[in-house]
Amino acid sequence: MAFLDLSHLEKSFGNNRVVKDFSLPVEKGEFVSFLGPSGCGKTTVLRMVAGFETPTAGKILIDGQDVTNLRPNQRNIGMVFQAYALFPNLTVAQNVGFGLKVAGVARAEIDKRVTEMLRLIGLPDKGPSYPFQLSGGQQQRVALARALAPRPRVLLLDEPLSALDAKIRVSLRAEIREIQRELGITTVFVTHDQEEALSISDRIVVMNGGIADQVGTPFEIYNRPTTRFVAGFVGTLNLIEAVAGPTGTAKIGDATVLLPEGHNQAPGGKLTLALRPEGLHLGHGRDVVLPATVTGVEFMGSVIRVDLTAMGTKFSLDTFNRPDAPPPKAGDETQVTFAARDLIVL
Numbered sequence: 250m251a252f253l254d255l256s257h258l259e260k261s262f263g264n265n266r267v268v269k270d271f272s273l274p275v276e277k278g279e280f281v282s283f284l285g286p287s288g289c290g291k292t293t294v295l296r297m298v299a300g301f302e303t304p305t306a307g308k309i310l311i312d313g314q315d316v317t318n319l320r321p322n323q324r325n326i327g328m329v330f331q332a333y334a335l336f337p338n339l340t341v342a343q344n345v346g347f348g349l350k351v352a353g354v355a356r357a358e359i360d361k362r363v364t365e366m367l368r369l370i371g372l373p374d375k376g377p378s379y380p381f382q383l384s385g386g387q388q389q390r391v392a393l394a395r396a397l398a399p400r401p402r403v404l405l406l407d408e409p410l411s412a413l414d415a416k417i418r419v420s421l422r423a424e425i426r427e428i429q430r431e432l433g434i435t436t437v438f439v440t441h442d443q444e445e446a447l448s449i450s451d452r453i454v455v456m457n458g459g460i461a462d463q464v465g466t467p468f469e470i471y472n473r474p475t476t477r478f479v480a481g482f483v484g485t486l487n488l489i490e491a492v493a494g495p496t497g498t499a500k501i502g503d504a505t506v507l508l509p510e511g512h513n514q515a516p517g518g519k520l521t522l523a524l525r526p527e528g529l530h531l532g533h534g535r536d537v538v539l540p541a542t543v544t545g546v547e548f549m550g551s552v553i554r555v556d557l558t559a560m561g562t563k564f565s566l567d568t569f570n571r572p573d574a575p576p577p578k579a580g581d582e583t584q585v586t587f588a589a590r591d592l593i594v595l
């Protein structure tokens with residue numbers, strides 16, 4: 250049985266149903282992300298797990314125990330929010346030890362645990378400092394230490410990185426993942442940032458309008474999206490209108506391609522196919538070749554994003570930089586090519 254088991258959770262505020270039949274088993278030690286646009290219900294699900302909101306329907310089990318109606322402090326859950334939310338008048342050490350003190354843990358044990366936690370987050374000497382003396386990234390690490398100090402069964406992180414600078418965000422997410430692995434703590438991480446979710450998670454739940462649209466590994470979510478919403482929300486997508494042919498084929502322009510296995514639309518019907526920018530290449534030699542005009546080029550360093558039109562449709566293509574070959578320029582007449590196996594059928 251799953252360590253954290255959310256089953257058929259619903260939440261309404263008045264007539265507004267913001268979470269709809271949300272079910273998710275999470276294994277012990279797993280790192281799961283909720284990814285979705287603002288307002289899709291991520292925080293509400295997290296707050297129900299933490300006990301700050303009561304579900305309108307459904308059940309929450311932790312390690313086999315039904316906690317649906319327990320108060321937050323009875324659930325043994327650690328939580329970190331977007332805003333640092335440290336107590337400004339307490340030192341770092343007092344902040345980290347706060348939950349232990351409230352729980353009546355003995356002083357010597359608190360000191361030991363605080364030292365351990367500060368070492369874990371890489372701030373062993375900051376115990377006597379006050380939050381205002383720390384950078385945003387350091388404050389967020391202290392918030393993490395404070396959440397972890399009581400050894401919670403589950404760790405909940407609600408957009409903990411979104412207030413930080415891009416560079417800190419990237420290094421801190423790797424650090425959070427490392428600490429999570431070291432402790433083996435079951436974690437749910439909320440973000441609206443697709444790259445963050447892809448990079449940090451064992452599994453991602455893509456949410457849309459209070460519903461779990463798709464649940465899968467980062468690889469599955471990116472390469473095998475099952476809905477148009479997931480395909481469009483995670484990563485850049487080229488949409489290709491095609492016509493279904495006989496026995497699992499489709500016609501794109503003049504070319505007939507064999508669709509990935511399991512797709513057998515009625516011949517003659519319209520079909521939307523999709524392709525990631527890295528599945529599209531300049532030149533020829535793959536299953537489909539289309540004449541194209543370059544409309545824009547964005548040089549990003551290791552990757553070059555080339556925008557084109559082909560068959561009257563806009564496409565974006567990613568290609569790696571090559572120091573020996575200058576990138577194409579707007580106005581160039583060229584060809585693009587792709588392999589049928591890289592197509593996503595929506």
Ligand code: ADP
Nearest residue numbers: 262265267285286287288289290291292293294
């Ligand atoms: P997310 O975290 O994905 O941005 P939320 O879970 O915060 O989304 O909110 C989902 C929806 O529920 C939003 O439309 C929001 O306005 C609404 N909502 C959240 N909390 C409350 C509340 N306490 N009262 C009324 N509506 C709420």
Ligand code: MG
Nearest residue numbers: 288291292293
């Ligand atoms: Mg939120």
